[in-house]
Amino acid sequence: MNRENLADLQAFVTVAEARSFTRAAAQLGLSRSALSHAMSALEARLGLRLLTRTTRSVSVTEAGARLLAVLSPRLEDIDEELAQLMSLRDKPSGTVRITAHDHAVRAVLWPRLAPLLRAYPDVRVEISVDYGLADIAAQRFDAGVRSGDLVNQDMIAVRIAPDMRMGVAGSPDYFREVAMPLVPRDLTAHRCINLRLPTYGGLYAWEFEKDGEHVQVRVQGQAIFNSTPLMLDAALDGLGLCYVPLDLLTPHIDAGRLIPTLQDWWPQFPGYHLYYTSRRQVTPALALVIEALRHRG
Numbered sequence: 001m002n003r004e005n006l007a008d009l010q011a012f013v014t015v016a017e018a019r020s021f022t023r024a025a026a027q028l029g030l031s032r033s034a035l036s037h038a039m040s041a042l043e044a045r046l047g048l049r050l051l052t053r054t055t056r057s058v059s060v061t062e063a064g065a066r067l068l069a070v071l072s073p074r075l076e077d078i079d080e081e082l083a084q085l086m087s088l089r090d091k092p093s094g095t096v097r098i099t100a101h102d103h104a105v106r107a108v109l110w111p112r113l114a115p116l117l118r119a120y121p122d123v124r125v126e127i128s129v130d131y132g133l134a135d136i137a138a139q140r141f142d143a144g145v146r147s148g149d150l151v152n153q154d155m156i157a158v159r160i161a162p163d164m165r166m167g168v169a170g171s172p173d174y175f176r177e178v179a180m181p182l183v184p185r186d187l188t189a190h191r192c193i194n195l196r197l198p199t200y201g202g203l204y205a206w207e208f209e210k211d212g213e214h215v216q217v218r219v220q221g222q223a224i225f226n227s228t229p230l231m232l233d234a235a236l237d238g239l240g241l242c243y244v245p246l247d248l249l250t251p252h253i254d255a256g257r258l259i260p261t262l263q264d265w266w267p268q269f270p271g272y273h274l275y276y277t278s279r280r281q282v283t284p285a286l287a288l289v290i291e292a293l294r295h296r297g
Contacts, residue, residue: 005042008039011042012067012071013072015039016068017068017138017139019059020058048061049061092120092123092287094124097143098145098289099130099136101130102129103245108145128141146273147273151273158293159272159294161272162271162297163268163270166266166267167243167246168261168262169241169249170238171236171258174191174239181241181262183262184215184217190240191222191240193221194224198226206219221241223239232244236257246266274289274293
């Protein structure tokens with residue numbers, strides 16, 4: 001195949017992995033129609049149907065699956081080699097893609113990465129906010145952020161934050177209407193603000209711990225979010241109790257906007273860790289990000 005068709009092969013891999021022309025076009029910076037035309041032209045040149053298109057999704061044919069299995073690791077090798085070649089320049093450069101959820105981004109990543117970006121103008125950081133447990137290798141992220149107990153053993157993990165305590169609180173208006181819960185199971189009689197987890201599609205069960213006893217409570221309420229700051233906002237608006245990291249609650253508790261409850265049951269979790277695959281060669285740009293985020297407390 002002619003070398004000028006390498007871009008079409010990369011586009012095919014992107015479509016096959018995204019299973020969507022719309023999402024793939026956004027990743028590639030192309031229009032959906034241009035991408036669809038390029039895939040049709042590739043199939044015509046090969047004389048094979050690579051993709052099965054429906055109104056709702058895209059999937060690979062048997063031939064497409066074989067081509068994807070061959071192309072994906074080789075294109076990744078090319079990307080890594082190009083990144084290493086970029087490191088030969090005088091200044092670190094390149095893009096570092098990180099997946100993390102919004103609290104980790106606001107509390108840890110952005111406060112430390114903003115100064116790094118000002119100091120190294122050729123380094124770019126792309127942050128994808130996601131509560132799912134992303135497969136960073138499959139989705140081509142350079143690194144991800146999770147609590148330390150959720151990092152797979154085959155990953156290299158670097159602590160970037162101290163251990164984290166979760167807390168429960170509600171607004172003064174809310175507690176004027178209801179009694180204060182005394183134990184975690186009392187929460188089943190309260191309006192609570194839920195978190196939807198995309199990985200399994202379920203609602204997060206609130207976790208508590210006291211004197212070695214661990215309790216999980218399935219709570220109910222009117223509001224469900226997939227964002228921690230929005231859960232906090234809903235609690236401030238009097239919509240119910242929220243279960244969020246203590247550092248988010250503290251300023252509002254101190255100002256009297258929220259009232260804490262069940263403090264003796266608040267659990268502590270391992271702090272955030274930046275993790276990356278042991279198979280990936282660390283580029284100078286990623287090395288800078290790792291050092292900027294490394295916890296030194």
